Amino acid sequence: MGIKTTRNLWFLCAGASNNKLPEVDVEGLLISAGYDVKNEGLIQKTRQMIMQGKPEHLMIDCGYQLFCAEKNGTRMSFDPALPLLATKKILNVAPLHVVEKSI
Numbered sequence: 001m002g003i004k005t006t007r008n009l010w011f012l013c014a015g016a017s018n019n020k021l022p023e024v025d026v027e028g029l030l031i032s033a034g035y036d037v038k039n040e041g042l043i044q045k046t047r048q049m050i051m052q053g054k055p056e057h058l059m060i061d062c063g064y065q066l067f068c069a070e071k072n073g074t075r076m077s078f079d080p081a082l083p084l085l086a087t088k089k090i091l092n093v094a095p096l097h098v099v100e101k102s103i
Contacts, residue, residue, distance in 0.1 A: 010057050014064070018049045028057035033101040034065035034086030034093060060102045062086070062093045 012028035013021070029050060031037065036046040037060070050058065069076050069091040080094035084101070 012057070012059055013053070013055075016049060016053065018045060018052060021049065021053050026053040026055045028059060029053055029055040031058060031060045032064060033060050033062040033084065033098045034091070036060075037101040038084070038086065060098055062098055065091055065093065 010028045012030040013026050014030040016022075016026075016029060031046060035042065037043050065086045066076075068074070072088070074088065075090045077090070077092045078094045079092055080096035082092050084097040085092040
C-alpha cells in the first residue's frame with residue numbers, strides 16, 4: 001500500500017518512467033508537458049507508465065522545464081501561437097500548450 005493522504009493533499013511522483021516507478025502504490029503522477037508528451041513515441045511510453053503505475057490522480061505541468069531553462073539561461077518565450085519547444089537552446093511554453101497536451 002502506498003502513501004495515502006488526508007483531505008485534499010495529494011502526493012505526486014515526478015520524474016517517473018516505465019523503468020523508474022516507486023515500488024509502492026503511486027497515488028499520483030506528474031506528467032511533463034515539455035517532455036512526456038512531446039511526440040507520439042513519448043506519448044505511448046507515458047501511457048504505458050500510467051497503466052503500470054495505476055495512479056489515482058494525474059497532473060500535467062511544465063515546471064521542471066521552466067526551472068531548468070531559467071537556471072541555465074535558456075532563451076524563453078510564452079507564445080501560444082508558436083509550437084511547444086523544450087530544448088537546451090529555447091523554451092516556448094504557454095498555458096495553452098499544457099492544456100492541449102493534456103487532451
